[in-house]
Amino acid sequence: MWEFVLKFRLPLGQEEPTAWLDALFEAGCDDATVGTGRRGSIALDFSREAVSAETAVRSAIADVLKAIPGALLIEIAPDLVNLADLAEIVGCSRQNIRKYAAGEIRAVAAAFPDPVYTGNPSLWRLVEALIWLERNTDIHPDPRSVELARVASEVGADIQHRRLTGLIAAE
Template structure:
């Protein structure tokens, strides 16, 4: 099956030669990714990877990038953190429809990860909630990919929190 997902990275200061980076990524097996450099020091790779499962696709891409650019730090695997507009687009409904669902079912609509003027949810939570309702046709590859992306992001954050030295917060841990 074919899976499309994005991996976003922070580059080390010495990784500024974009042409060299693209060559290294291609040689490491990332030739199935579109490479985007938006902000200085950032790298986004949009993969369309053939694999038996979403987990295999994402994990192999993570390993390929790590091999090509060992100093790159993962920022986010997507699709995971989404607003209502993004979730609606993925599901194939209007933003207004998604908002109506959120407002109509305040007790069981998934809780956002961040609530504010731009609230964010884990896409996997919204898709699971919609699947449980039974009214929405969701492709299994999208559901599986959202779950894997969430697992990668949560694991990354858990590692970051269990190793405060990576945040420069050693003093707070003691």
């Protein structure tokens, strides 16, 4: 079972999320909890059976696009996480993860991955943090979590590339 969240922007003129519930169910999204709280967008929290994270995520995206032609994928999770999220995913304390991120554990020579956003809170790519933890600490993340985070990171990068390409083309 693969658990992930996909968020879509709805097509112009068809921004009422509840109007799409039957179509989503009929398209195979009966394994998702659908969030309809924001006009113009829809979020689906999937628990999908598949042989791989790649298959689960890509099939879910295809099912949503089949149900909602013209929808635009805008976010996937888990991809960007703060230290509290990371601690929860790997099953340790937030303070322990914070110490790794701050370089306060002397037994670890490798620097923690740089955040992709420095702010309040700072955000890291989950896949980078999980791989770093596996290689540099006694924390061994579930390989399935690493696989899903890798796929989410790739899809997230595709989303960002599409956005940037659209901005550059509009110049």
